[in-house]
Amino acid sequence: MVGENGFDIRFIRRFYRIQKIIFPRLLSPTVALFSTLLFLNLLEQVVIYFVGLVPSRFYKVLGDKDLEAFQVQTAISLGIILSISFVKSTKSFVKDILALSWRRLLTQQIHAKYFLDIQYYKLNVLNKELDNPDQRTTQDVRTFCTLYGTVISAVIIAPFTIAYYSYSAYTRTGWIGPTASFIFFLIGTMVNKLLMSPIVSLVVAQEGKEGDFRFKHMQIRSNAESLAFHDGADIELDKCDSRLERLLKVSSRLINRQYLLNSAINCFDYIGSILSYLVIAVPIFTGVYDDLDASSLSAVISENAFVCIYLISTFSSLVDLSNQFAGLAGVTHRIAELLEVLAHDSGAKKTDSIESIESTSDGDQPLCGDKSSALSNPRLMISSSDEARIELSNVSFSVPNGKEMLVEGLNLCLKTGQNILITGSSSSGKSSVLRVLRGLWKPKEGTIFTSLPIKNGIFYLPQKAYFTNGSFREQIAYPDRISEHEAFKGNDDQIVEYIRMTKMEPVLERAGGLDGDVDWNWYDVLSPGEMQRIAFIRLFYHRPQLAFLDEATSAISVDMEEILYKEALKLGITLISVGHRDTLKQYHDFVLRIEGDGKWTFGSL
Numbered sequence: 001m002v003g004e005n006g007f008d009i010r011f012i013r014r015f016y017r018i019q020k021i022i023f024p025r026l027l028s029p030t031v032a033l034f035s036t037l038l039f040l041n042l043l044e045q046v047v048i049y050f051v052g053l054v055p056s057r058f059y060k061v062l063g064d065k066d067l068e069a070f071q072v073q074t075a076i077s078l079g080i081i082l083s084i085s086f087v088k089s090t091k092s093f094v095k096d097i098l099a100l101s102w103r104r105l106l107t108q109q110i111h112a113k114y115f116l117d118i119q120y121y122k123l124n125v126l127n128k129e130l131d132n133p134d135q136r137t138t139q140d141v142r143t144f145c146t147l148y149g150t151v152i153s154a155v156i157i158a159p160f161t162i163a164y165y166s167y168s169a170y171t172r173t174g175w176i177g178p179t180a181s182f183i184f185f186l187i188g189t190m191v192n193k194l195l196m197s198p199i200v201s202l203v204v205a206q207e208g209k210e211g212d213f214r215f216k217h218m219q220i221r222s223n224a225e226s227l228a229f230h231d232g233a234d235i236e237l238d239k240c241d242s243r244l245e246r247l248l249k250v251s252s253r254l255i256n257r258q259y260l261l262n263s264a265i266n267c268f269d270y271i272g273s274i275l276s277y278l279v280i281a282v283p284i285f286t287g288v289y290d291d292l293d294a295s296s297l298s299a300v301i302s303e304n305a306f307v308c309i310y311l312i313s314t315f316s317s318l319v320d321l322s323n324q325f326a327g328l329a330g331v332t333h334r335i336a337e338l339l340e341v342l343a344h345d346s347g348a349k350k351t352d353s354i355e356s357i358e359s360t361s362d363g364d365q366p367l368c369g370d371k372s373s374a375l376s377n378p379r380l381m382i383s384s385s386d387e388a389r390i391e392l393s394n395v396s397f398s399v400p401n402g403k404e405m406l407v408e409g410l411n412l413c414l415k416t417g418q419n420i421l422i423t424g425s426s427s428s429g430k431s432s433v434l435r436v437l438r439g440l441w442k443p444k445e446g447t448i449f450t451s452l453p454i455k456n457g458i459f460y461l462p463q464k465a466y467f468t469n470g471s472f473r474e475q476i477a478y479p480d481r482i483s484e485h486e487a488f489k490g491n492d493d494q495i496v497e498y499i500r501m502t503k504m505e506p507v508l509e510r511a512g513g514l515d516g517d518v519d520w521n522w523y524d525v526l527s528p529g530e531m532q533r534i535a536f537i538r539l540f541y542h543r544p545q546l547a548f549l550d551e552a553t554s555a556i557s558v559d560m561e562e563i564l565y566k567e568a569l570k571l572g573i574t575l576i577s578v579g580h581r582d583t584l585k586q587y588h589d590f591v592l593r594i595e596g597d598g599k600w601t602f603g604s605l
């Protein structure tokens with residue numbers, strides 16, 4: 001899917017795919033705005049024609065020493081100049097508005113796919129085939145939308161301008177004007193096509209390296225405190241410099257290629273201007289204008305020169321667009337690659353629908369007892385029962401794309417009322433059991449049955465809780481929106497009680513209360529223990545039937561751990577905890593021990 005990118009048929013396919021996004025319907029605002037832009041472009045060409053005639057008209061009235069005609073001509077010229085400046089600035093205004101509308105459509109389309117299910121996780125953690133999806137969604141889309149308005153409107157209008165000026169040139173100079181211009185354009189296009197293709201791939205590569213470089217800085221920005229403790233500035237400086245070097249290496253290759261292309265473009269520009277004079281010289285030297293007086297001759301020469309020069313310059317301006325076109329093609333490939341990967345992944349099953357292969361259990365039996373319904377359908381099965389229940393039958397999994405099994409033939413029943421502690425040595429695969437249950441990783445074998453959708457009755461507290469931007473209340477309600485939970489707003493006493501219980505009042509105060517308008521990156525302003533305590537308040541607020549806690553109290557004192565676990569159990573939440581601490585055992589009924597090398601044991605506590 002991702003490969004060598006050039007100016008080829010694949011580019012045309014990808015370009016077409018993006019058209020369908022930025023012009024969703026025939027009667028859409030972007031179509032209306034784009035039509036306005038085309039109209040303004042056309043109008044600009046018409047007004048330019050009159051601007052081009054201004055000098056010849058002045059030559060005529062000055063040559064004739066006609067004061068009255070001179071005054072009229074001055075007034076007309078002023079009107080023409082005002083018109084061209086109005087048309088040009090309006091065109092630029094409409095182009096900018098269009099770029100914004102396109103950016104909205106394109107980015108929203110990417111967002112809709114990126115946030116569908118857990119695509120962002122697959123793309124950023126599992127699928128390393130595609131570099132920097134963030135760069136593609138932000139910078140590349142912006143570049144595309146900015147270049148598109150300039151390049152495409154010029155390309156669409158050019159044939160009309162060329163047709164008109166070819167005809168005008170033909171009536172003034174005969175066939176030689178248009179033919180010479182066209183041959184000139186053909187040669188220019190062929191040379192530039194050869195020079196452009198490598199530029200497109202280099203633009204794609206450069207944007208990727210740009211993303212890598214920016215990501216490195218983002219890593220430092222997000223982990224500035226850890227870096228400061230380690231005093232690792234020297235290493236990070238080297239790493240940043242090395243990414244910068246890689247970026248600059250590609251950029252300088254791109255500049256070299258652009259140098260060749262620019263040389264060709266400039267060459268064609270100047271040959272074009274000489275060619276215009278060669279073309280207008282033909283009727284002069286063949287005696288076509290011999291019967292004109294001096295002032296009429298200079299007016300005609302000026303008018304003809306303008307028509308021929310403009311025809312050739314329209315061709316040259318198309319050739320001049322080559323560089324921008326190469327840039328447009330580069331970002332088109334990058335955006336389309338992202339859309340293709342997203343479309344490909346979203347075509348796969350949702351994470352809830354875990355691919356499963358029926359197999360006979362040869363380990364311990366699952367605790368749920370009745371598993372006939374689960375095994376009758378080898379895909380994900382959701383029962384109508386209100387009781388949260390997850391059953392794993394003969395489940396085996398490895399790390400993504402790995403061969404060695406982390407856990408083999410796991411049989412387990414997780415259901416309300418049975419609190420289970422998952423233990424084992426470090427890296428044995430404890431958190432990975434939760435990844436498989438949540439559907440982040442696919443098991444290689446086995447069946448997973450769940451009685452409730454993930455968002456309804458089952459809740460995960462990962463090792464590192466997620467904090468969104470927004471108020472304290474938003475952190476607690478996450479992943480619900482506050483507006484969805486008006487009832488929650490009326491229950492502030494309960495929330496404040498949880499905050500008091502978890503000793504989070506100082507943070508509440510700093511945050512300006514539950515609804516304080518803080519623009520915090522919560523990761524920068526909370527200690528790990530505070531993050532874990534907020535995660536527990538979140539758990540209490542959601543009050544699910546089953547909760548998976550991954551080392552959720554690792555940064556909290558044993559006393560606080562006791563308070564939190566007892567409250568969770570008091571609320572009737574069944575806990576499946578991953579943890580090392582012995583103190584956790586008292587809150588659980590069973591222990592699943594991940595032994596490593598695929599082995600596991602299960603028993604009562």
Ligand SMILES: Nc1ncnc2c1ncn2[C@@H]1O[C@H](COP(=O)(O)OP(=O)(O)OP(=O)(O)O)[C@@H](O)[C@H]1O
Pocket residue numbers: 125126399400406424425426427428429430431432433
């Ligand atoms: N996204 C990933 N891609 C590949 N391998 C991964 C990924 N995430 C984790 N692993 C690997 O999977 C193995 C199991 O990781 P896991 O997080 O389940 O360990 P754990 O038992 O929870 O360890 P700990 O007690 O240290 O938290 C580790 O070797 C880890 O390096």
